[in-house]
Amino acid sequence: MSGKDCGNHGTKRKKVIRRLCSACLVFVILVLFVILLVWLILRPTKPQFTLQDVTVYQFNVTSPNYLTSSIQVTIQSRNPNDRIGIYYDKLDIYATYRDQQITLPTLLLHQAYEDHKDINVWSPFIYGNSVPIAPYLAASLNQDQSSSYILIHVKVYGKLRWKVGTWVSGHYRINVNCPAFIRFGNPASGYTVSAGIKYQLSQPCSTDI
Template identity: 80%
Template sequence: MLIRRLCVALGLFVLLILVVILLVWLILRPTKRQFTLQDVKVYQFNVTSPNFLTSSIQVTVQSRNPNDKIGIYYDKLDIYASYRDQQITLPTLLLPTYEGHKGIDVWSPFVAGNSVPIAPYIATSLT
């Protein structure tokens, strides 16, 4: 009898948690944030032998929060350039920021790499 009561209580507790999660989702209607690459300026882009890349690139990235009732806090956000699935610059850490509901933030960081080793097929395709 005790085991049955415990199972019923546990089942009701799980059901209550699921109902709370459903209500929070229905009230807030969370959607994914959107990132847009607005501009790219290449200041330096040199391939040297044997298979090293030196680059300096400025990118302008826009973040848009489409949520009506949810703000987003960006605690740690890294940005880097890649080519054919290989990272070609070092990660650049963007400053922590809070983006309110229906908010838009724009960043224009420089991403750079000095003598970054790249795969031979990438060096061939870039020369």
């Protein structure tokens, strides 16, 4: 076989490989375009969360700067989409005070599916035993004591997936922030909340994905 024949054979093989690569690339682009088109048509809306109520069993600050709390919250999630389902994967819930976490993360759910327009309600306990708080929060706590109110934030974080027909998306991070006002008893008694006080809130939460 001549060198010229070998050169032609190699050139033909390269052309075939290029065509296969081009065909694969076009196929991938078409699939991505279809997914994008379906996504734009369906226009997925973020799930809606509402903090319905908060029951405080313990919320005590002890010297020097330790906070012990035991709180039960009722939180509702709603899927507002008409054609898109939502898979929640391992959601955790905890509470913060002025951006400092004051309770341990509690598992809200391991996995759950929320169909179109569905609503789910959970009532987990969140707690922290002698959690050290930053010294600069002492001044803030003094202000809250004088006003007899404290603002905490109940936060949910985890992952979700969108479901359209049989297609399921990859994971997306979800962060939910629910503000909650808690009222103190007698300000002269210090930073304490009487056990078992239930606060009806129906407070909408902000959701970031």
